Amino acid sequence: MMKGSQLYKFGSLTFVLMLLMIFQPVQIVNGHGGASTSTYKGPMLLVPYTNSSPVIDGKINLKDFPEAGHFNITGFLDEVRISHNKTAMFVSVTTDGAEFAGVGVKNRALHKNTNPDSLFFVGGVNNGSVSTVKNGSYIQSVVLSHSDYDAPVVETSNRVSFVGAVNVVNDTRNYEFMIPLLPENYHRSSGVGSVTDILPELGALLDLVVIRGEGDNLLSTVVTKTQPIPVYLLRVGETAAQIEQIMANSPSWETILLWPSILFILSVYFVVKYEVVPIRRSN
């Protein structure tokens, strides 16, 4: 049995340890570290394809979704990996979508020691004017990417599968999606149309739609006219494993197994300890 003095020493040591842990540097609490644009390691919100989501003629107005959340997050694409042979579309529907996509892609490219000058982004529709931005500085809102595992979401110009753009009308906050162009090797649409017009055509190509937006309901609505493409709304800093997990649409196994396994193992321990089953002991 522990003596009282030992208990006090143990308690004092514990208290000091507790203080150290509580007031440790914040970055340890935040964990992970990594790229400056992705220090946040928050959870994800899954927004599935659903028939029950409202569709407003292919246009989505945030005013119709008062419960919509707001995400002031920039850049997560540098963390995103897509499984081999999977095709994904990344969409940002925020006013800072350029920063979101551009910074993320740029950082990712730099991380891969890719010369940013070789990056070629097509996209950017701002108030009706199409712009082409190079050097990874900006991409307005949407990146459509066909990517190999562990490859940048958008790779160098000769390997970019397709890049598109959507429009963000800042003034009215009426997010009407327009797909002004697509690469020639896929399908080229011209003019202005809603994303629901283009998604059915892309549906066969896409395995995953990753959305980042201010309106949580937003893109679950967008795909209602398409094939049942899984749509996910991500926050910054999602890891490859998480992406693959949501693509499999399954909770993590550690979540499923941790405590039930501990409970089961300790139950077995009790069964042995309290001699529920006769244990033949040597000697």
Added chain:
Amino acid sequence: MDSIEHVSDNNGSSKWFDINVLRYAVPNSANSFGYVLGSLLLFSFLVMGITGALLGLFYTPNPQLANQSVTEITNNVFMRYIRGVHIWTAEIIPVLIFLHIIRITLTGSYKGKRQINWFLGIILLLTTFTLIFTGSVLKWDQAGFEALAHFEEIGKIFAPLGGILFTSELTVTAPLLSRIYLFHVSILPMVLILLIGAHVTVIKLVGISSLPKEEKIWRQESQISFLDHIKAVTLYSISFFVAISVLSLFFPAVSRPAPIVGTEVSRPDWIFLPWYPLENIWGVMAIVIFPSIITFLLFIIPLIDREENRNPRKGRQRIAVAIVLFIPLMILVLNILSGVLKPAQHL
């Protein structure tokens, strides 16, 4: 109450408390891990109460602001730690409860005078799970929102039996979330405190259970006192708290985005995960059927086994042992199933 009383010392002066009243003999097994689980649970509830009160200073039970307030809490380093302790303790409490139940069953400690404590324990179990459930709703993320949607569906089915209390249809003046908050921070804790008080009182009256093989001899051979038991429990509790703190700091609490109305995409926390595959079979009624089966099975244990013999390998205690050992196995299997089966819409 013999532990807190006025005791005169040799000088005739009065002391409000004499430590010697705690030096009565208890079974040697009282300090083993299996026998301190109840005390650890008591400590866990204390931790939950303190951390919950701190969280309550910053939480807003308003659907428009709840998620934001959770985010604000999580953004603060110290409050993130407090929330982490609250969440991790809530995760571990069900494990401690089931282990407590299993230990009691294996050692036949539910028999005789302790029968009443078994039934009190079952009500404590249900109250605790309701507390964990209401807590999981309060964070007001997608999982919490969907949990409440399921719960409200059951409330509608049982509306004439009082289920309407847990639906939005009761009133338009108070959101359901604030009612859940009321239950979580006020009504349920009060019930819990009363039940724990009764539970502990019965233990005090009938004494701490011993190992079956020591039942008739421990009073003569006991080498530890209740005070030693308190010290051991303190040590276990400190260790437990350190472990929880480490978990909270290295796997900190996170805030998830606000829920989306009209979607059903999340899966519940591990303790409610066994419901998930069962809902594929029974629909939302699984929320009622599953715990009812578990409660019924636990309830009948002392009724089936009225034998005085305390041997898990003999008599009707074998049935009790089979029932309680079925629980962790079932949780494990159902949780694995929930990961394997395709997700389905239950609402």
